[in-house]
Amino acid sequence: MNRLLANRGLLQIFCSLLLVIMIMSASSYVVYKKSISGIYDKVTQNNRLVVKNIIQAFDSSFTTVNNLMFTIHGLPFDPVKSGDGGRMDMAQVYNLQDNLASLISSVDYIEDVIVFYDNQDLAITANGTSDMKLLFQNKYRHDTYNASYWRSFSKSKRPFTVFPSSDYMMQTEGSKLQSRQLIAVMDGNKYKLSDKNVIILINAEKLLQHVNMSSMIPGSSMIVLDGDRKIVLSTEKNWDLVEVLNDVYFNQSQEDSLTRGDFEYHVYQSDYNDFIYIDKMPYQFQNIDTVASGSRIIMVIAIVSAVLLSGLLSVYLYLPVKGILQLFGEGRVKGNDFRKIYSGIVKVQRENEALRQRMERAEAEMCRNAFLQVLESQRSSDIARDVLKYEPFFFRDRSFVMASLEFRLSQKGDRSHPAMEPRQIAELLRKELGSMAGSGYTAVFHHREMQFLILLGIPQGGDRQTVISGWAAFIQEANRDVLPGYVLRSFVSKDYEAHVPNLLSAYQDILNGMLYRNVQDEAQTVIDTAAVQYVGDVYFPLEKMDHLARCLTAGLTEESIQIVTDIIHENARRNIHHYHLAHVAKSMFLYLIKPAKATAEGDQELMQLESRFIRRVEQAYDHREITEALLEVVKKVAGSRGGEPKSKLNPAFISQYIELHYMNNLYLDHMAEVLDTSPKYFSNYFKKTFGINYVEYLNKVRLAHAREFLKNTDYNISEIGEKTGYMNASTFTTTFKKYYGISPSEYRKMAGEG
CATH class of the missing domain: 3.30.70.1230 (Nucleotide cyclase, GGDEF domain)
Structure with a gap:
């Protein structure tokens, strides 16, 4: 029952808050309809553009300061004489001072530049020289940023650092002290460019004039935070940023907006140095009678409603501290409340550490992307x-x-x-x-x-x-x-x-x-x-390639494997390039798939086989993997042909045998002996099966290969006749002219001209 009441109370609180929200929303809508909210929205948009221009001006100013520091470090003057007891060469000092004055003369918002050296008391500025201690005691007096502080800070490892704006007591004409708001910027020494320690003092008021801060909407203000979320400059004193930073601290976007009270906060992050710029802008125009009158009416209604609702809410909110602590855990909170708060803080710290690690990984990934962009x-x-x-x-x-x-x-x-x-x-x-x-x-x-x-x-x-x-x-x-x-x-x-x-x-x-x-x-x-040594002696025997295709056609898998292995091993012995060996393997593949074209189930299967083979060859670690890829193709093609035929007296075996042994003396008696039959039966079977007598078929096979030799080799007529199974050149020439009407020499000439 208590649990049910608790749930009911939560529902009542939710309904009460919802009622408040509805009343405020309705009132705000009435005000919006009766005021110049539309104009305000337009002005707000324009103000955002102005703020972005101001941020760009800030970035440009800090870039100028950074470049100025690099220029000062690059000045050739080195007043410290290492070989003379570390004394200062005043001629060099004055040259350095003149250069400093010249460098900052065109930058109106730079108050002064201070250059000092480790173990030297002299400080060199654009206006002259002075003892370091006296300079920060008389001219730029500050309770914290004194000479001892700058000495200590210069000896520590540091990045390019922008210090918060602060009031310095400056000595003016007549020895009068005048307070002036300055921003100190000190160079980094992680990658030290020279022995100089450089401090640039920026006049905050002139800097605001330089970035044209007055162009912002009246009543608005701005605060500048560095990469570590420390305040560098603020145009409004006593600005509480706790709630704003809590809402945007974990937001990784470049721009964000939120509303608190009567103000809108626009948060921007600089692309140049990760500085955070927060623009505080009034939620509505001020000093407008109609808006003020309507606001007073709404305030009265809201106050009365709030008093009534507060009386109702006070019945339920009997333990506000407990309710707040529940935000750090689940269910009812028991035990030490402060310990629970501590555990909640630890949880936030863990999340912060996880965020830092993610940022480091993101920076590393950006660096990697830049590296890969160069390679592409x-x-x-x-x-x-x-x-x-x-x-x-x-x-x-x-x-x-x-x-x-x-x-x-x-x-x-x-x-x-x-x-x-x-x-x-x-x-x-x-x-x-x-x-x-x-x-x-x-x-x-x-x-x-x-x-x-x-x-x-x-x-x-x-x-x-x-x-x-x-x-x-x-x-x-x-x-x-x-x-x-x-x-x-x-x-x-x-x-x-x-x-x-x-x-x-x-x-x-x-x-x-x-x-x-x-x-x-x-x-x-x-x-x-x-x-790497260049080797052009690639081993690729065309005769063995033709023999390899014939072996696969005849189903001689073991002999095919031996031919492939011998060719790869010979190229490995010659120590050719991996690229050339891959090209040899791809060329061998074309010979290997010749028998597969007639037996593969479809073009898709052959395309997949070739794609898989090319991928394996291109990704091969060494020549052994190329050999394995070729042997896999040999076995695949041999398997697709179904192995040796069960009966020798069949068209497939006869055509394969003739294709494989056409260069030998394939007499009719020899074929009958191979097929375990009589010459007469074989002759009748062949003519009935192939529609042509055996001798004519054999001549066509031989002459087809002879034409390839005539077109693609430099063998003479006698050698080609011998390689295609003819006893002498005369028989070869006579047979060739009988079937093609021209002599082998004329055919070669015509093929060369074509």
Whole structure:
């Protein structure tokens, strides 16, 4: 019964809240109909465009500051004399000061630039020089950001940092102190460009004028947060962002909007530096009499309704704290309330950590996509400029080599280790490559399926051969200890200077190495593409090809297998290229399917057989797999013909035997002996079955092959007659002219002219 009452109370609370929502919605609709809401919506849309322009102006300003820092670091002046006790060369100091003044003269919102060096008390600004401590004590006084703070911060590892706007006490003319809101920006030192420490002070008021903040709708304000969600600049003091950030913190979109109280908050994220811009805009126009009058009426109605409804709701909301705590769990909350709150916070922290990991994976995926985009470019000029910003993720050394790494499950490997996903293998490689001997910075990218591309930096003082040796040792160790159960193979490119366009050349080396690797090198774990030797001596005997087709036609499977094996082994002995061997296999396939065309159940089956064969050859790991693919076709074709015939005296066997042995002396007596019958019976059977006498049939078969020899070979007439079963050239010529009306020589001439 208590449970039923609890459910009923929940329903009553829901209905009461729903009633409040309905009243407020109806009142808001009346106000909307009687006010200038339509105009407000249009102004709101225009204001969003203005805000986006302001954000672009902010991005442009921060870009200018960043570029200015790079320019200052690149100035050739180095006042510190390392060989003179670390003293300052004042001539260089004044040159540096003049350059600083020149650089910021065109940027009106930059208050000053401060350059100082570690272990030096002198600070160089655009307006002159000063002692570091006196500068931040007299001219730019701040309780937190004093000289000691900047000294300490400059010695820490830091990125490019924008500090929150703050009030500095500045000394003006007449030694008067004046408060001025400044934004301090300090350069990063993760990749230090010079010994300078650079601080740029931005005048917040002038910056707001520069970005044209006054163009926003009256009554609106803006706050700027950096990538760590710290406030950098706000046009409104005492702005409570807790509820706003709670709603947008986990939102990954570039733009979001929400309404709180009388204001709309539009949240934008910069594409340039991940800064967050929150535009606070009044939900309705202010100081409009009609709207104010209607609002007062609505407020009175809402207050009266709220008082009445609050009396009803107070009956049910007897434990508000308990109700809030239920948001962290399920069911009735028992025990220590603060412990429950703590567990809820821990849960939020876990979600935050999961979000951080997802962001890291997303950044890695973006870098991989940029890398693959380079590889897909046809030439270096096609590489997009956006890809060039990822160059620090690709290279840290002056030169590099690219290595491919292919994974295949071993046929006899250790099955106790489960198969790994490509993402897991990539993470494992990144972790283990940090300890590889002889190499500098490494970058791992999953290319496709179980293939990875690795950029191996060549450290200063190192060479390509040392990197390759270390890479080979790493693969052997990883295959033994980290990745058992896999067969690994790698191709290594030539060495190139560390520039993004050179990735395309290195990748082309990898592709060429995969295609043109020498067959005898396929057993190696690491194949150096620069060491591939050209071999053009391909073994492809046409006579054996014809013999292979005849063997399959006659059902001689074992002999066919032997011919295929011999041809592949001979090419492997000659150490030809893998690409050439694949071409030989594809050409052999055309001979193998000649007997299958007459017996296959349909074109679809033959197309599937060819498609499967081509795929196996193109994906073959070595010449043994190519041999296996060919032997599978041999067995498939032989099986489709149904094996040896049960009776020799049948048309199929007779035609196959003649096709296979036409070059021999196939007398009538010989055929009768082969078929276990008499010559007379065989002659009558042949003419009745084939509609032509035996001698004429034999001559047509021989002359058909003779025509092929005349068209496709350089054999002389005598040799062709001998190869097609004629005793001498005279008999061959006479027979050929009898059936075709011209001599063999004339036929060859006509075929050559055609």
